[in-house]
Amino acid sequence: MKATEQLKKEHNAVKVTLRILDRISKKLEAGERVDPLHLEELIDFFSAFVDKCHHVKEEEMLFVAMKDSFDPSDGDRIGALIKDHVSGRNFIRDLSYAVAEYRAGDARAAGAIVRFAKNYTTLLLQHIDIEDNVLYPLANKRLSEKKQEELYRDFERLEEEEIGHGKHAAYHEMIDRLKTLYL
Ligand SMILES: [Fe+2]
Numbered sequence: 389m390k391a392t393e394q395l396k397k398e399h400n401a402v403k404v405t406l407r408i409l410d411r412i413s414k415k416l417e418a419g420e421r422v423d424p425l426h427l428e429e430l431i432d433f434f435s436a437f438v439d440k441c442h443h444v445k446e447e448e449m450l451f452v453a454m455k456d457s458f459d460p461s462d463g464d465r466i467g468a469l470i471k472d473h474v475s476g477r478n479f480i481r482d483l484s485y486a487v488a489e490y491r492a493g494d495a496r497a498a499g500a501i502v503r504f505a506k507n508y509t510t511l512l513l514q515h516i517d518i519e520d521n522v523l524y525p526l527a528n529k530r531l532s533e534k535k536q537e538e539l540y541r542d543f544e545r546l547e548e549e550e551i552g553h554g555k556h557a558a559y560h561e562m563i564d565r566l567k568t569l570y571l
């Protein structure tokens with residue numbers, strides 16, 4: 389499989405979790421009580437999978453491979469995408485603080501959860517759109533099949549180290565369960 393196809397597949401899973409987060413936010417906005425565990429499960433996915441796995445595959449593997457064959461303007465594009473990863477990490481940190489307060493019984497934290505969830509979702513959807521429609525097509529043009537396969541194998545190795553088979557399966561189970569509950 390091509391490395392960029394794998395990343396696109398991961399984007400699709402991320403988009404599902406963002407839709408779930410949006411439904412949870414809508415409930416909070418309507419003044420409904422939600423189970424904080426569901427938010428904590430999503431935050432774990434955004435932090436351990438999206439930030440420490442997906443974004444690392446891009447920053448340390450794909451982007452590095454692309455820099456070798458790109459002109460200076462592509463470098464700026466990559467720099468902007470890396471900045472988004474940093475902003476996303478900060479939003480998730482803010483969101484997790486708000487969820488901890490919500491779990492502790494602070495009802496006012498609901499507003500903060502909605503705000504940070506919106507910030508994160510807006511940022512990530514825009515970011516995914518640029519990668520899917522601009523950056524990955526460029527990678528497909530400029531990287532050889534051999535390089536794409538090599539990157540794919542590096543991705544597999546990183547995922548095994550960072551996530552492992554058991555947790556990967558647990559994420560699928562979590563997404564399916566929350567999908568049934570919220571979508
Ligand atoms: Fe990215």
Ligand SMILES: [Fe+2]
Pocket residue numbers: 395399442446516519
């Ligand atoms: Fe991505």
